Amino acid sequence: MSLLAVGTVAFDQIETPFGRRDRALGGSATYLTLASRFMTDAVNLVAVVGSDFPEEYVEVLRSRNVNLDGLERRADQKTFAWGGRYHFDLNNRDTLFTDLNVLSEFHPTLPGHYTDAKIVCLGNLDPSVQAHVMDQTTSADLVLCDTMNFWIENTPDALDELLGRVDCLVINDSEARELAGEPNLILAARKIRDRGPRILIIKKGEHGALMFVENTVFSVPAYPLEDIQDPTGAGDAFMGGFAGYLSGCSSITLDALKNALVYGSVVASFTVEKFGPEGLYDLTRAQIMERIGAFRDLTTIPLDVV
Amino acid sequence: MSLLAVGTVAFDQIETPFGRRDRALGGSATYLTLASRFMTDAVNLVAVVGSDFPEEYVEVLRSRNVNLDGLERRADQKTFAWGGRYHFDLNNRDTLFTDLNVLSEFHPTLPGHYTDAKIVCLGNLDPSVQAHVMDQTTSADLVLCDTMNFWIENTPDALDELLGRVDCLVINDSEARELAGEPNLILAARKIRDRGPRILIIKKGEHGALMFVENTVFSVPAYPLEDIQDPTGAGDAFMGGFAGYLSGCSSITLDALKNALVYGSVVASFTVEKFGPEGLYDLTRAQIMERIGAFRDLTTIPLDVV
Numbered sequence: 001m002s003l004l005a006v007g008t009v010a011f012d013q014i015e016t017p018f019g020r021r022d023r024a025l026g027g028s029a030t031y032l033t034l035a036s037r038f039m040t041d042a043v044n045l046v047a048v049v050g051s052d053f054p055e056e057y058v059e060v061l062r063s064r065n066v067n068l069d070g071l072e073r074r075a076d077q078k079t080f081a082w083g084g085r086y087h088f089d090l091n092n093r094d095t096l097f098t099d100l101n102v103l104s105e106f107h108p109t110l111p112g113h114y115t116d117a118k119i120v121c122l123g124n125l126d127p128s129v130q131a132h133v134m135d136q137t138t139s140a141d142l143v144l145c146d147t148m149n150f151w152i153e154n155t156p157d158a159l160d161e162l163l164g165r166v167d168c169l170v171i172n173d174s175e176a177r178e179l180a181g182e183p184n185l186i187l188a189a190r191k192i193r194d195r196g197p198r199i200l201i202i203k204k205g206e207h208g209a210l211m212f213v214e215n216t217v218f219s220v221p222a223y224p225l226e227d228i229q230d231p232t233g234a235g236d237a238f239m240g241g242f243a244g245y246l247s248g249c250s251s252i253t254l255d256a257l258k259n260a261l262v263y264g265s266v267v268a269s270f271t272v273e274k275f276g277p278e279g280l281y282d283l284t285r286a287q288i289m290e291r292i293g294a295f296r297d298l299t300t301i302p303l304d305v306v
Numbered sequence: 307m308s309l310l311a312v313g314t315v316a317f318d319q320i321e322t323p324f325g326r327r328d329r330a331l332g333g334s335a336t337y338l339t340l341a342s343r344f345m346t347d348a349v350n351l352v353a354v355v356g357s358d359f360p361e362e363y364v365e366v367l368r369s370r371n372v373n374l375d376g377l378e379r380r381a382d383q384k385t386f387a388w389g390g391r392y393h394f395d396l397n398n399r400d401t402l403f404t405d406l407n408v409l410s411e412f413h414p415t416l417p418g419h420y421t422d423a424k425i426v427c428l429g430n431l432d433p434s435v436q437a438h439v440m441d442q443t444t445s446a447d448l449v450l451c452d453t454m455n456f457w458i459e460n461t462p463d464a465l466d467e468l469l470g471r472v473d474c475l476v477i478n479d480s481e482a483r484e485l486a487g488e489p490n491l492i493l494a495a496r497k498i499r500d501r502g503p504r505i506l507i508i509k510k511g512e513h514g515a516l517m518f519v520e521n522t523v524f525s526v527p528a529y530p531l532e533d534i535q536d537p538t539g540a541g542d543a544f545m546g547g548f549a550g551y552l553s554g555c556s557s558i559t560l561d562a563l564k565n566a567l568v569y570g571s572v573v574a575s576f577t578v579e580k581f582g583p584e585g586l587y588d589l590t591r592a593q594i595m596e597r598i599g600a601f602r603d604l605t606t607i608p609l610d611v612v
Contacts, residue, residue: 185530187532204513208513217604218604219527224516226496256611305565306555
């Protein structure tokens with residue numbers, strides 16, 4: 001199935017205890033597309049960059065089968081840029097700067113051959129922009145969206161309207177608690193699903209993720225890693241991997257969703273092992289499948305031995 | 307297999323957003339024994355109380371097949387007492403008071419019929435007291451111990467010596483990071499196991515637990531609950547459930563350890579649904595097994611559907 005991902009393509013300044021990158025390739029659409037490309041030939045990116053965006057970065061995406069017909073280039077403006085510094089434990093970070101630049105006026109029009117995408121990933125953006133993209137799609141089997149505290153606090157009505165329309169919300173645990181106004185994550189999930197999304201995925205960083213779907217909960221851990229270089233983009237890679245797996249399925253069953261969650265966790269694990277999206281550059285489906293095998297050992301409960 | 311648990315028997319003052327208890331039955335040995343009693347007839351408690359400890363609480367334990375020959379009663383002293391207040395999210399708490407009382411001089415001598423226990427649970431105590439109990443056991447197949455930041459910071463040498471002797475350390479994630487001086491939990495686990503315990507269990511509260519054993523990691527989530535009344539004792543109930551399951555196994559294999567971890571997580575989930583240890587009072591093995599079934603649905607990865 002074809003997949004569409006809208007989000008940011010950015011310059012990231014990243015500082016972790018293990019290194020630093022300036023003007024690295026970043027942005028949610030970058031991670032979403034690089035992570036979702038393994039199970040489908042049609043990964044369609046929607047984003048905007050400025051005139052300062054180098055051809056070298058365009059080539060990173062193009063050479064990995066990401067369709068860039070939806071990448072808008074503004075001749076007279078600068079690319080969105082973000083800078084962050086991670087603490088020693090990598091679980092917390094300070095945002096150093098956020099320069100919206102081209103992102104301040106982003107009203108994407110989908111190329112004609114994008115509109116029949118079956119899997120639609122709405123990366124973290126103004127909910128009205130996410131809705132605008134969704135409006136242009138005609139044949140989606142599954143619409144996933146991300147959001148963040150800024151939109152929860154500043155555009156609650158637009159977000160609420162969007163939540164009533166999407167199939168699957170993918171957010172982290174603190175966002176889920178804030179969105180629901182409820183500290184208990186399981187209760188928060190119920191409240192959020194009552195507002196629309198029939199599927200809710202709560203990302204918990206090093207603690208993995210929970211998926212609420214139908215009447216069940218499914219839990220996946222994070223793949224245990226001794227060497228994490230940079231958590232940037234892990235959440236987007238998770239969502240991209242999840243969506244990408246589903247784009248390779250003939251239908252979106254409960255079993256497909258569970259496998260997709262594992263797949264997302266595994267793709268995210270490769271992402272954090274290197275800086276920025278570098279861990280996704282040369283990743284192969286065979287490597288992903290091998291780690292999924294190890295993942296089964298990590299979680300499979302043996303038969304009761306008593 | 308027979309099981310021995312040493313720890314505290316206490317008066318707990320508990321305040322959560324959902325209620326309050328004063329002079330409730332508490333203490334690590336209380337939770338350890340009540341949680342471990344389902345798979346073996348011989349649960350032997352070692353602890354000390356004062357003259358103020360009511361017969362009613364003794365009966366709570368005795369009527370649930372906890373052997374109390376190792377419960378020392380000091381005629382002229384008061385029972386250990388602890389008070390804590392949980393924050394709104396239940397993930398953090400403030401200690402209101404800790405009155406050591408009888409605990410300040412606790413050098414237990416095991417009753418003769420305790421010394422051949424196969425499973426030995428050393429609840430959180432001064433490491434020298436834990437070692438003193440371990441010295442009196444003769445036939446342990448598995449020695450588990452708990453500890454806390456106070457001992458990590460104040461008695462590092464005694465703790466280090468103990469770690470070199472026990473089979474299994476059961477601690478929470480912040481303690482693991484502090485003990486290893488390492489923020490990455492997987493790396494911290496390696497460093498801790500290098501100091502002795504061949505099995506390391508890291509408890510992560512609402513995020514479940516990780517077990518490091520042989521060359522593998524095994525992950526269990528916390529059972530998803532919408533209604534949590536009181537997290538007090540959940541960690542001890544987890545350890546008690548884990549040890550209790552193993553006491554019902556003919557040998558301690560990797561599969562047994564994995565099942566024991568699930569069992570511990572399930573028993574802990576019943577504990578937090580009520581105040582203090584009340585959730586363990588009328589719990590049955592059938593209820594535990596039923597929730598383990600639900601637990602499998604929560605974690606079992608279906609066959610790859612692509």
